[in-house]
Amino acid sequence: MIKIAHVSDLHFHKKAEDNEKALSLLDRIKGAYDFAHDEAYLLATGDIVDDGEISQYNNALTALKPFEEHLLVAPGNHDYGFGGNIFSHDSALLFDNEFLPNLGINFRFMQKQPMVRLLDDGAGTKLLTVGLNSVLETSTVLDFARGGIGKQQLSDLNTILSNPGYADIPKFVYLHHRPQKCIWFLEMVDAEDFMAVMNQNNVSVVAFGHSGGTMRPEEPPQARIMNIIKKEYGVKYLLNANSSVDAQKYYEIVVDNGEVSVSIK
Numbered sequence: 001m002i003k004i005a006h007v008s009d010l011h012f013h014k015k016a017e018d019n020e021k022a023l024s025l026l027d028r029i030k031g032a033y034d035f036a037h038d039e040a041y042l043l044a045t046g047d048i049v050d051d052g053e054i055s056q057y058n059n060a061l062t063a064l065k066p067f068e069e070h071l072l073v074a075p076g077n078h079d080y081g082f083g084g085n086i087f088s089h090d091s092a093l094l095f096d097n098e099f100l101p102n103l104g105i106n107f108r109f110m111q112k113q114p115m116v117r118l119l120d121d122g123a124g125t126k127l128l129t130v131g132l133n134s135v136l137e138t139s140t141v142l143d144f145a146r147g148g149i150g151k152q153q154l155s156d157l158n159t160i161l162s163n164p165g166y167a168d169i170p171k172f173v174y175l176h177h178r179p180q181k182c183i184w185f186l187e188m189v190d191a192e193d194f195m196a197v198m199n200q201n202n203v204s205v206v207a208f209g210h211s212g213g214t215m216r217p218e219e220p221p222q223a224r225i226m227n228i229i230k231k232e233y234g235v236k237y238l239l240n241a242n243s244s245v246d247a248q249k250y251y252e253i254v255v256d257n258g259e260v261s262v263s264i265k
């Protein structure tokens with residue numbers, strides 16, 4: 001059995017009092033799994049820090065260190081730039097070259113190539129996970145907020161997902177920006193092309209964050225579990241964990257004997 005706890009938009013700040021909610025959610029997840037023995041993972045789909053600034057990265061590093069080797073991440077617009085509005089090369093380098101390696105992840109998301117990791121519980125259950133960089137390297141503020149996968153990364157993603165060697169393995173794709181239809185200035189620039197690749201390749205779960213979701217903490221994250229008719233569209237679950245910190249909830253994705261299920265915890 002493989003389990004993934006999905007949170008998003010942790011937005012670590014410099015001051016400790018601004019990080020209490022993110023830390024309490026992570027503490028709860030830490031207590032819910034035996035990370036030393038179980039095939040359990042924490043997934044943080046971007047905006048891990050608020051301004052791509054070094055003291056924020058240090059706080060995030062301390063908080064995420066206990067999940068080392070059991071951690072899946074993707075960059076968000078706030079990780080790569082001040083206030084999530086302006087792309088900063090220095091912030092992107094911090095994320096790729098300092099923050100991730102300190103968590104045992106040696107991968108350069110700035111290259112805009114999919115990060116592939118095949119999870120395997122050693123007892124017959126496997127899950128193909130693919131992380132994407134949806135941050136646009138642009139000085140256009142609105143496009144930066146929208147995000148995009150880009151032609152090359154999308155083509156590489158399609159090649160990976162359609163590999164016959166993965167035909168019988170459930171597929172899980174994660175990114176920061178919202179890939180589904182929404183108001184134009186928040187919709188990923190190549191959302192339709194991306195979702196076509198997801199559906200053609202029968203991806204079971206697409207996990208993300210960035211925007212949307214209720215501001216009422218007692219409610220579960222908004223991208224409630226959306227069951228789409230699998231036969232017709234391929235994708236079974238679209239999970240938006242943008243409001244997971246406010247709601248103090250996370251998605252739990254469980255893969256067992258080739259079956260994928262999702263609940264809110």
Ligand SMILES: [Fe+2]
Pocket residue numbers: 047076077078084176209210211
């Ligand atoms: Fe974002």
